[in-house]
Amino acid sequence: MTSSPTFHELADRARAARDAAAYGQDALISCDRLVRIFTADGVEVQALQGLDLLVREGELLALVGASGSGKSTLMNILAGLDRPTAGATRVADHDLVTMSAKERLAYRRKTVGFVRQQTSHNLLPYLTATQNVALPLQLARAGGRRKARADRAMELLDLLDVAECRDRRPHEMSGGQQQRVALAVALANDPAVLLADEPTGELDSHTAEQVFAAFRTANEELGTTIVIVTHDQSVAGEVRRTVAIRDGRTATEVLRHSEVDSATGEENLVAREYAMLDRAGRLQLPAEYTRALGMRDRVALELEPDHIAVRPDDARDDRHGPGSAEERR
Template identity: 75%
Template sequence: MERRAASRRGQPAYGHDALIACDRLVRVFTTDGVEVQALQGLDLLVAEGELMALVGASGSGKSTLMNILAGLDVPTAGAAKVAGRDLLTMDAKARLGYRRDVVGFVWQQTARNLLPYLTALQNVTLPMQLRGGRRRAARTKAAVELLSMLALDHCRDRRPHQLSGGEQQRTAIAVALANTPSVLLADEPTGELDSHTAEQVFTAFRTANEELGTTIVIVTHDQAVASEVRRTVAIRDGRTSSEVLRRTERDAATGQESLVAREYAMLDRAGRLQLPAEYTSSLGMEYRVLLELESDHIGVWPDRTADGAGRGRGGAGEDGAKGSGVAEDGGEAS
């Protein structure tokens, strides 16, 4: 045991090379004496320069995660680090500096992103002014460059009510980028837009990612947006459950390129694996499963014992496992 502990001490910390590292993240809310676990040991790593999406049903915990990463909420337990900042231990002053310098945020509701009495140019320069350290001419020059990069030259002297919904959201992206943050977070940024306008907004995110190298994390229900990124992480019941990775492949015979997407189940730090509900239900997997270690894979089999079959017929629902899609007991291979 001592040798094992010594070998672990020599290993790099979890997520040491990631820009965003969430390790067994827990967030518990208490309302009228009732505890609700929004995050239940969530693990997530995001590399510097990534453009990725988070998806999940309402109540899955994705908005709670975004609020923690934005510095608007504090985890109950676990660890969360962004660009070397520890989100669990920061005091109020450090948290304010974090929101000002490290992270930018774009809300779904445009009214929360822009001040209605300022022009687009003034909205973008305001965060720079509050941060300090730049002369007015330098702030204006930087703001003009951001608006130009996002194809908003014609909007610089217009107030928010004079902009279309897409122009408002692209201006909001420019505001979020004003202080050159390490991370840009966006919560359903295309939720109130039509598909054509949503594509323009996503193009703005892609431009920021490619030209500025900004790491961007987008929470979305829009499958069109989710399919535009190389990596989509799904959250279910407060944990990361699956991940879709997309890559471009070239056909050796024709030379034609195509986008290939592959879905993976996520294995968290505790060894837990969430199996898709449609898989488990089709095989009658309830309460527990049988694991078999092979030379190059792990087999997961329905429990066919008399005890297991009995639970599957009548008792699984009483233990809360029926239809959950989470491999309990035997499914949590440590």
């Protein structure tokens, strides 16, 4: 039997709860129980169902998930293009729920950059690469005079390895070049966060690799925090953190770190899968795991000294089932 806590223990617990950092305090992006409900033809679709996500400054993170799991909905909210139905979300100290229309416009121009899947949606067709990159600087009234803006544009095109496209219009560039120029446009105002929704979705694998390398360069050289939605396994497998969304919630995460093999001296990327535990204690187990063990509806739990064991329901028969004679007693 557990003894009742002493007065001092209770006082310590109260102090610890008070001093505990508020959720997401240190994060650059924080999504707290985000809900987004769409109503189409009288039917409600819950695109986000209490999604929690924290992203630290400087991270390069991949978001993966089946079609319809809520990835684009989340990206549109983070980009300031849409509002959640409920929940809280902050990006670089901007509260995306209470923001006024004017603040929202400034947020979209200065705080976030966005790269879309469709190459044709990212660039203005009648402007050259340099002019496309200089435009957001002009709109944000940043970047100084015309010459200074052109210099900044050239610097970015150079960094992303598309300097040769400086005087070309989009139709004179390949799909991969267009996406790298689009990345330069999105980075022009030095955004705190760069969002990309399937930026390599229309490209062949070799070109996709080059475009992804440009994202990595932006992250490493400019320190930009990047969130990329992708179906591309080679992208998802190369970042340090991949977050999987399922049914409008963050379900699992894969974290990767380098380890040096002591025998060969070779550096390998080691991956480990984690499940997300929300503040209500809810956990989503990967479907492959529960299917493999035939788990559904109810599972057996055991608290061990250093872990919690989750096992198939061993009482799934009439004697012990819900409403059984034993339970009713």
